[in-house]
Amino acid sequence: MSELLELAERIAGQAAKGEQIEAYASRGEETDVRAYEGEVESLTSAASAGVGVRVIVDGRQGFAYAGSLEEEVIRETLAEARDNAGFATPDEHVGLPGPDGRAPATMDLWDDELVAMPTATKVELALELERRVRSGDRRVRQVASADYGDIAGESAVATSTGISASSRRTICSLSVSAVAGTGSDSHTGVGFSAGRGPADLDSDRAATDATERAVRLLGATKARSGRCVVVFDARVTSTLLAVLSSAFSGEAVTKGRSIFADRIGQEVAVAGVTLVDDPTDRRAFGAASHDAEGLACRRNVLVDGGVLAGFVFDTTSARRSGTASTASAVRGGYSSTPSAGCRALALTPGALDATEILAAVDEGLFVQSITGVHSGVNPVSGDFSVGAEGLLIRGGVLAEPVREVTIASTLPRMFLSVLHIGSDQEWLPGLAAGQTLAIDAMTLSGS
Amino acid sequence: MPGAAVLVETPVIERVLAAALRRGGDFAELFAEDRRSTSAVLDDGKVEELSTGRDRGAGVRVVVGETTGYAHTADLSEAGLLAAADAAAAVARQGGDGARVVGLEGSWPARPNEVVVFPEGVPKATKIELLARADAAARSAGSAVSQVSAAYGDSRRRILVANSDGVLTSDDQVKTRFSVSVVAMGDTGMQTGYETEARTVGFELFDLVDVEEVAATAAGRALSKLLARPAPSGELPVVLASGSGGILFHEACGHGLEADHIAKDVSVYARQVGEQVASPLVTLVDDGTVGPEWGSFAVDDEGHPAQRNVLIENGILTDYLWDYLRARKEKRQSSGNGRRQSYRHLPMVRMTNTFLLNGTEDPAELLAQTPSGVFVAKLGGGQVNTATGDFVFGTTEAYLIENGRITEPLRDANLIGNGPEILRRIDAVANDFAMGPGTCGKDGQSVPVGCGQATLRITGVTIGGTSGE
Numbered sequence: 001m002s003e004l005l006e007l008a009e010r011i012a013g014q015a016a017k018g019e020q021i022e023a024y025a026s027r028g029e030e031t032d033v034r035a036y037e038g039e040v041e042s043l044t045s046a047a048s049a050g051v052g053v054r055v056i057v058d059g060r061q062g063f064a065y066a067g068s069l070e071e072e073v074i075r076e077t078l079a080e081a082r083d084n085a086g087f088a089t090p091d092e093h094v095g096l097p098g099p100d101g102r103a104p105a106t107m108d109l110w111d112d113e114l115v116a117m118p119t120a121t122k123v124e125l126a127l128e129l130e131r132r133v134r135s136g137d138r139r140v141r142q143v144a145s146a147d148y149g150d151i152a153g154e155s156a157v158a159t160s161t162g163i164s165a166s167s168r169r170t171i172c173s174l175s176v177s178a179v180a181g182t183g184s185d186s187h188t189g190v191g192f193s194a195g196r197g198p199a200d201l202d203s204d205r206a207a208t209d210a211t212e213r214a215v216r217l218l219g220a221t222k223a224r225s226g227r228c229v230v231v232f233d234a235r236v237t238s239t240l241l242a243v244l245s246s247a248f249s250g251e252a253v254t255k256g257r258s259i260f261a262d263r264i265g266q267e268v269a270v271a272g273v274t275l276v277d278d279p280t281d282r283r284a285f286g287a288a289s290h291d292a293e294g295l296a297c298r299r300n301v302l303v304d305g306g307v308l309a310g311f312v313f314d315t316t317s318a319r320r321s322g323t324a325s326t327a328s329a330v331r332g333g334y335s336s337t338p339s340a341g342c343r344a345l346a347l348t349p350g351a352l353d354a355t356e357i358l359a360a361v362d363e364g365l366f367v368q369s370i371t372g373v374h375s376g377v378n379p380v381s382g383d384f385s386v387g388a389e390g391l392l393i394r395g396g397v398l399a400e401p402v403r404e405v406t407i408a409s410t411l412p413r414m415f416l417s418v419l420h421i422g423s424d425q426e427w428l429p430g431l432a433a434g435q436t437l438a439i440d441a442m443t444l445s446g447s
Numbered sequence: 448m449p450g451a452a453v454l455v456e457t458p459v460i461e462r463v464l465a466a467a468l469r470r471g472g473d474f475a476e477l478f479a480e481d482r483r484s485t486s487a488v489l490d491d492g493k494v495e496e497l498s499t500g501r502d503r504g505a506g507v508r509v510v511v512g513e514t515t516g517y518a519h520t521a522d523l524s525e526a527g528l529l530a531a532a533d534a535a536a537a538v539a540r541q542g543g544d545g546a547r548v549v550g551l552e553g554s555w556p557a558r559p560n561e562v563v564v565f566p567e568g569v570p571k572a573t574k575i576e577l578l579a580r581a582d583a584a585a586r587s588a589g590s591a592v593s594q595v596s597a598a599y600g601d602s603r604r605r606i607l608v609a610n611s612d613g614v615l616t617s618d619d620q621v622k623t624r625f626s627v628s629v630v631a632m633g634d635t636g637m638q639t640g641y642e643t644e645a646r647t648v649g650f651e652l653f654d655l656v657d658v659e660e661v662a663a664t665a666a667g668r669a670l671s672k673l674l675a676r677p678a679p680s681g682e683l684p685v686v687l688a689s690g691s692g693g694i695l696f697h698e699a700c701g702h703g704l705e706a707d708h709i710a711k712d713v714s715v716y717a718r719q720v721g722e723q724v725a726s727p728l729v730t731l732v733d734d735g736t737v738g739p740e741w742g743s744f745a746v747d748d749e750g751h752p753a754q755r756n757v758l759i760e761n762g763i764l765t766d767y768l769w770d771y772l773r774a775r776k777e778k779r780q781s782s783g784n785g786r787r788q789s790y791r792h793l794p795m796v797r798m799t800n801t802f803l804l805n806g807t808e809d810p811a812e813l814l815a816q817t818p819s820g821v822f823v824a825k826l827g828g829g830q831v832n833t834a835t836g837d838f839v840f841g842t843t844e845a846y847l848i849e850n851g852r853i854t855e856p857l858r859d860a861n862l863i864g865n866g867p868e869i870l871r872r873i874d875a876v877a878n879d880f881a882m883g884p885g886t887c888g889k890d891g892q893s894v895p896v897g898c899g900q901a902t903l904r905i906t907g908v909t910i911g912g913t914s915g916e
Contacts, residue, residue, distance in 0.1 A: 036513070036711070037513075039512070039513045039514055040514045040538065041513065041514065041515065042514070042515040042516070042517060042793060043514070043515070043516050043517070043537070043538050044516075044517040044518070044519075044793060045517075045518050045534050045537075046517075046518060046519045046520075046791060047520070048504075048519075048521060048791060049521065050502075050521075061495065061496050062496065062497055062498075063496050063497070063498040063499075064498065064499045064500060065498070065499075065500040065501075066500065066501045066502070067500075067501070067502035067503065067504065067521055068501075068503065068521050073501070076501075077501075080499045083571075084496070084497040084498065084499060084571070085497075087487070087494060087497045087571050087572060087575050088493070088494050088495060088496055088497060089489075089492075089493035089494045089495075091493055091495075119537070141712075142711060142712055142713055144711055144713045144834065179713055179834050183715075184715070184835075184836070184865075184867075186713075186715070186834045186835050187834070187835060188713075188832055188834045188835065222909075225680055225681050255490065255491050255594055256593050256594045256630060256632070256637075257594060257630055257637075259636070259637070335500055335502075337496060337498070371830045371832070371837075371838075371839045372828070372829065372830050372839030372840065372841055372861040372863075374827075374828050374841075375827040375828035375829060375830075375839070375840060375841025375861060376839065376841045376859070376860070376861035376911070378639060378859055380630055380637050380638075380639045381636060381637055381638050381639055381672075381858070381859065382636065382637075383858050383859045383860070385678070385841070385859070385860040385861040385911040385912065385913075386839070386861055386911070387830070387837070387838075387839035387861055387863045387911070389837075403835070403837060404837050404863055404864070404865060404909070405863065405909070406680075406839070406860075406861050406862075406863050406909065406910075406911025407911070408678075408680065408860060408861075408911050408912055408913045409913060410913075443680050443911075443912070443913040444680075445680040445681055445863075445909050445910060445911045445912070446909065447682070
């Protein structure tokens, strides 16, 4: 058993009669390197650890956390959590899960090669990435940032109700931002590559992506306002799915904060849309053997052939809606309590790849990146309005570059207006896979 | 010496800084932090949880030429700090002589305002009670209110900064916030409303702010939008209500004036000092000393006292925002804008409270003289690409203007524009200045900021709605 799990069990083991305790402990080491003009701009190396404790007495929950694993601090934290529990409103649905008999998927999310990699090699990766972009296309005049980053982390959760689970993972990434053009015709392009270990990193692809994305926007202008087909780049689709994921949260549903509440069994999308959250797919960056409450992760179908099929639940939200947890508890680290959420969303791929989708669409707007997602996409009201840049689609191929426009619709209408889902699925850092996605009849606001 | 300084004893600080420079280097810094926070959330009619937390640790920074090394630790013992110093010093390749002595000279600037009631001394039950009052007020605002969430939060952040230039200083930052989020249900579906009050003060926030009013404002936003029509699509004149739209300047030019973007030539405002970059009505200030505002402090996270910086004066760009690193390169002083989210982060150039100074027009007159357009009563978040100057920001309460009068409510939409263009299109600024709180994100770090402006008009902004004009 890992040291961290032992520690979590020791805390959970202190539960008094009538009291439930959950201890979540985590620790990690990370390195970040930023290169600039052939030099190391910054090198950060860090180790952090902490613990979060939930105490539940008579349906009242209290929580406390600390950024330390020292015995004395942990004692204080448990005492605080106990004290805090006295101030919550009693709620019969609040409680910790017990083991539900599901075996966790066997998953190796740890790369020893990364852990053993010397800092000098990490520095060289960042320098090399910057060099590739600088020595490439002459139209790239600046590299705003070129970064290498990695994290090796471990977490453990134990409860007085018999849960005991731990896992560890590594992630490393390269990312670069290229600037092409000058003055008001400046454009940025971001490229990245990420994986569990150094063998997954593709510096050339990150550099090429950043360069191509910046350069192809040179000369961009506002497009004419009107309705059109919008084709989202795979990365943008991943971002959109991540934002939309909160509408599938069982907690949002039971509290009346989801456009999908009360719509199970109804057609919410065109027949080609099947959306699944499957953290047991090890290719996903959000892959996990256990959820944040220590239950074995499983595959959950959210939309099946256009019909709303299910939501994701943690223990409390499941009890509120009279169902069982789908092992979808997530948490933002030791300093926050669990809530229901997705980890590995993906649309079932369609028949066409990106090029074929452009050809099929013939006329429209290809969107390379979007801005204002958090201010412009509301999963409660369904309103959707974001800033966009990209290229016009003419005669089935990419044409003139476009900037400073918005695209708008509503989420329910967009689901019912899906034209094509790309066959080009790729797992990207974050909650969701990316793939090209074409949506009909969006409003473009430009000149 | 104020309390924060005891986070690390002075002789230990001196030994840690010496160790950090052992292998050479131009500059070393120790940043220690002890943060305690409380938050409480009421949702769906129930107090769901009361949460308390503590984070404590230190970071050591070593600068060698153009390179910065940084390491942090949660272990504030001398051994822990020396290990961090050693890790940060790894970037120094030339091998120094180990003989550098750092003489520290303490200075302890006062808080921008006195804290009257420290939140840690307030009973937890008193904090919780605010939530129930807000819940009741929001629910009584209308039968269409279907869900309410209220959140209370306070934090006390003690920091200590010492560096090899001899700086030794500390700050003790107390912040309190309260927010309410409402969902209303009508024939056309659900709408959301949100309002927040957040200041750099203690529990006396609630002498200044009525939680029932915060709740009523949030509920009012959700309710008014139940009757809203889709926002228009296309370019229209926009009137921003006082205090609602400071985020516009934060995005449209604030980020572009940060010296790190300037140094890398990835800002549209690079090489523009002395140039007319905005309408002559625009005087833009960044000021970390404004009493209780959300972005205020006594010293920044590099130990430099907060100060008032005029960035744009009557439309002419006068200066950028500076942290230690960028200022040193230009052989000038920091402007007190070196900030970081926590001891786990490197400091960066950041805004504090950024605002446009008052104009002279009467706000009602200004509106009456706007034949048509959109009146934005409240803006949500925004985002900017500093290299292109293109930015977006979202409305959370907006109305149509017809014949100089506010008429129908509009559904939420993003507005998009180009910073330098929008600044030139400001053709009227009223005399009803107000400020509000925000959270600014940059490179993965979040810090509290203030934003402010009087009612003003922009002659044309692209509105990203769905309805044809």
